Amino acid sequence: MPKRPSVTVLGGGSWGTTVASLAARNTETVVWARNPDTAAEIATDHRNSAYLGDLPLTESLRATADLAESVESADVLVLGVPSQHARGVLERVAEHVRPWVPVVSLVKGLEQGTRKRMTEIVADVLPGHPAGVLAGPNIAKEVVQGFAAAATIAMPEQRAAEMLQDLFRTKRFRVYTTTDVIGVEMAGALKNVYAIAVGIGDGLEAGDNTRAMVITRALRELSRLGVALGGDAATFAGLTGMGDLIATCTSPLSRNRSVGVQLGRGKSLEQIVAEMNQVAEGVKTAATVMKLGAENGVDLPIAREVDAVLNHGQPVGDAYRGLLRRAPGHEVHGEEW
Numbered sequence: 001m002p003k004r005p006s007v008t009v010l011g012g013g014s015w016g017t018t019v020a021s022l023a024a025r026n027t028e029t030v031v032w033a034r035n036p037d038t039a040a041e042i043a044t045d046h047r048n049s050a051y052l053g054d055l056p057l058t059e060s061l062r063a064t065a066d067l068a069e070s071v072e073s074a075d076v077l078v079l080g081v082p083s084q085h086a087r088g089v090l091e092r093v094a095e096h097v098r099p100w101v102p103v104v105s106l107v108k109g110l111e112q113g114t115r116k117r118m119t120e121i122v123a124d125v126l127p128g129h130p131a132g133v134l135a136g137p138n139i140a141k142e143v144v145q146g147f148a149a150a151a152t153i154a155m156p157e158q159r160a161a162e163m164l165q166d167l168f169r170t171k172r173f174r175v176y177t178t179t180d181v182i183g184v185e186m187a188g189a190l191k192n193v194y195a196i197a198v199g200i201g202d203g204l205e206a207g208d209n210t211r212a213m214v215i216t217r218a219l220r221e222l223s224r225l226g227v228a229l230g231g232d233a234a235t236f237a238g239l240t241g242m243g244d245l246i247a248t249c250t251s252p253l254s255r256n257r258s259v260g261v262q263l264g265r266g267k268s269l270e271q272i273v274a275e276m277n278q279v280a281e282g283v284k285t286a287a288t289v290m291k292l293g294a295e296n297g298v299d300l301p302i303a304r305e306v307d308a309v310l311n312h313g314q315p316v317g318d319a320y321r322g323l324l325r326r327a328p329g330h331e332v333h334g335e336e337w
């Protein structure tokens with residue numbers, strides 16, 4: 001049997017480590033962590049205690065803090081650092097990576113300033129490398145524990161998606177394929193903003209009906225923007241759209257939802273962020289999404305309220321009051337929230 005392509009995962013946080021642990025079941029895999037202590041712990045104890053507690057990782061997973069070494073022999077690169085650091089890490093990778101190696105992003109965020117998706121950043125920094133994304137309702141700790149879950153890998157070419165699918169799938173981690181890179185990437189980035197909205201409602205103890213209302217209307221809102229940017233409407237009804245929205249808006253383990261809950265309970269954003277040792281991408285994505293909405297003529301009433309709370313000092317209680325003042329229109333065809 002031909003040898004399977006080797007995988008290098010860039011980023012030793014919760015999700016980078018988890019995906020590396022999955023891939024290590026199928027092929028030679030190394031994770032690059034910038035912190036040497038994290039790399040040593042993964043390599044020798046098969047744990048990443050700072051991000052995944054005591055949960056055991058696949059024993060064959062290798063780890064290093066040497067970026068050049070991790071990248072030089074890679075057949076497939078996986079990008080698992082937070083969105084605002086992706087470009088910087090890829091620039092460091094550029095001189096070491098072999099030509100044409102595909103890059104799979106795990107990142108659910110957009111670059112501030114440029115408003116670019118991660119595959120667009122790959123195209124800027126590593127031109128010629130096929131770029132795609134792996135996303136879905138995938139809370140890292142649950143995946144490491146082996147609870148059944150599913151994701152979708154999107155590559156510009158279906159054959160590439162099918163080839164890469166086998167590197168990440170296991171008996172209990174199902175990986176579907178698609179060529180809708182824009183849709184999958186946008187769905188992943190957008191859902192975080194709406195998870196903050198839902199979290200605010202939960203923090204205010206608004207109840208289950210409110211949560212269901214916001215999740216459902218959020219799906220329409222994010223689908224409208226995603227389609228305007230070139231995504232396929234069906235993608236937003238799938239695992240990376242509705243699926244991830246449900247997981248992130250309801251899981252007590254979601255960092256984005258947790259930011260919203262704490263805001264709803266009256267904590268300041270500064271304090272919440274200072275106390276977190278992990279990334280909540282939606283905090284930075286909210287303002288970027290508002291700009292994308294304006295540029296593409298898509299009204300985003302729910303995201304606007306989140307942006308107002310995060311970036312413009314709006315009290316959390318007023319966010320929901322503002323939404324409720326708007327008159328509801330046609331449920332399916334209307335532009336209103």
Ligand SMILES: NC(=O)C1=CN([C@@H]2O[C@H](COP(=O)(O)OP(=O)(O)OC[C@H]3O[C@@H](n4cnc5c(N)ncnc54)[C@H](O)[C@@H]3O)[C@@H](O)[C@H]2O)C=CC1
Nearest residue numbers: 012013014015016034080081085107108138139140278279
């Ligand atoms: N944790 C989860 O359940 C999931 C996370 N994601 C996405 O995966 C991406 C990564 O998130 P997590 O691993 O959860 O984040 P995390 O906060 O757990 O870990 C981030 C990692 O990136 C590293 N890092 C930060 N800045 C860096 C830099 N400048 N250079 C190199 N490394 C740097 C940190 O040291 C850490 O190891 C995010 O876009 C997130 O939305 C996607 C699916 C599930």
Ligand SMILES: O=C(CO)COP(=O)(O)O
Nearest residue numbers: 136137138139254255256
């Ligand atoms: O993307 C995720 C689940 O699919 C993780 O969500 P959080 O970043 O909010 O923890």
